[in-house]
Amino acid sequence: MNVSDSVEYPALYLKRGEDARLRAGHLWVFSNEVDVTRSPLSGFEPGEICAIVDHRDKPLGIGYVNPNSLIAARLVARGLEHALDRSLIVHRLKVALALRERLYAEPYYRLVFGESDGLPGLTLDRFGDVLVGQTTTAGMERLKDEITEAIVKVLKPRQLWWKNDAGSRAMEQLPSYSDLGHGEYGGEVVAREGGLTFGVDPVGGQKTGWFYDQRENRDRLARLVEGKRVLDMFSYLGAWGLRAAAFGASEVTCVDASAAAVEAIARNAERNGLSDRVTAIRADAFDHLKALREARERYDVVILDPPAFVKRKKDFKEGSLAYRRLNELGMQVLAKDGLLVTCSCSHHMPRAALLDAVQQGARHLDRQVQMLVALQQGPDHPVHPAIPETDYLKGFICRVLPA
Missing domain, CATH: 3.30.750.80 (RNA methyltransferase domain (HRMD) like)
Structure with a gap:
């Protein structure tokens, strides 16, 4: 089909050879891939719908443009048969x-x-x-x-x-x-999860108010926490901690830096009849872990689900060090033969790098780690095989032993 068959949308032309990634399944067009001689980006309004066309005038599909962004266009529908409406x-x-x-x-x-x-x-x-x-x-x-x-x-x-x-x-x-x-x-x-109900703030909460991506990973606590003492860091609304309590944990401590989150955890614990086993503490995660270490507190299960430490590629060195420090601190408050649940939602933190951060922390403490389960985002966050950026959540359940 020639681009002349489409009269509804202006054409965004790609340079020679810049269509390969889109034909392989990706949906992004970067600004340096656009033939700005034939289709100047300045000629488009932000968000304007366009036909994305290769250098041979063969249309790839319908998308939209933002001349002000590094990702200059995104493909929404292949071919020109369907309007973007x-x-x-x-x-x-x-x-x-x-x-x-x-x-x-x-x-x-x-x-x-x-x-x-x-x-x-x-x-x-x-x-x-x-x-x-x-x-x-x-x-x-x-x-x-x-x-x-x-x-x-x-x-x-x-x-x-x-x-x-x-x-x-x-x-x-x-x-x-x-x-x-x-x-x-x-x-x-x-939000309802695992038979529990959590109050959600759609305006003042984090992201869209809840983190469904960890649901299946939280389900795995069922076989791990009964009768155990559990520490849940970066708790937000208490999803990990309250699920652990519902699965029979003897004692759960939830820690978050936000006063609003700590208050919400307490409300959610009461709502679900778990207040007798759940304590919520407002504190910086790193400072609190250090204080627990100094107090010689020990937990059977430590859950580390922090915000992204590596938001950009250039943050990798500093961010990977933060993951290592966090996991090392988590291991220092684990009881013998304890379990460490560690996660990263940083796309730029590869799975292997996260596991390496755990291993480095373990060796520094003269501990041995057994990786039991690899974690990933739930199926309501499906991964697009051609778009690595959609595969962002990774984690591990590890057993930590003396060397």
Whole structure:
């Protein structure tokens, strides 16, 4: 099909040879791959829909442009048969919904995971009859009304919140804001996981309010924590810690630097009848681990689920050192034959590098580590095989022994 067959959208031309990655399945076009002689980036508005075309005038598909971003364009639909409009978004939502309804008995999950669900720049989390979304690109921001209409058509939610305060929006020169995109104010928003209920703040909470990506990993605590003393660092709303308590842990300590998070943990523990076994402490993780080490406190299971320490490639050296320090401190408060659950949500921190950080920390302490289980994001965050950036969450459950 020649580009002349498409009259609806302006063409964004690629340089010779720059179509190979897109043909292999990736969806991104970098600014240095654009033939700016034929299609100057300055000629496009941020978020404008375009036809992405190779140097031989063969169209690859429909996408959108942001001339102000390093990722200058993203491919949304291959070929020129389908317009980038509400109908296409409705179709993609239905396909995404079919997977989640196959996976989960209740409507609590990540409904749309950006590129992996064919909607690059869009994230949607579902909390029963409430949706919380993020648009992280100019293209999706420009389509927000169509996205809202599609969500209402497919899911008929009580509320749709837009939590558009992600740091990645700054790279697209987009403003930071949160607002109610559909429905009326009022009513509680909750996440359900493992038979427990957690109060969620769709505006003031982290990300979209909950971290569904760790759900299946938290399920693994069932065989590990009964009768055990558990320490949950970077607790946020207490998901790891409260799940451990529900699985029969004798004592759980949740630690987070946020006062609001600590208060929420206490409320969630009371809500689920676990207050007698769960304690929430406000503290810096590194400082608290050092204090526990000095006090000779010991836990049977230590859970380390920190925010990303390596947000950019250039942060790798410093960030990998932080992961090593954190894991070393975690091992120092483990009882003999204890279990360390360690995670990283840094895309730029490879799995092998995280395991190496654990091993380096163990050798410095003259400990031996057995890696029992490798962890990854749940299936409602599917990995796109051609897009390594979608495979971001990694972790390990390790047994730590004296040398």
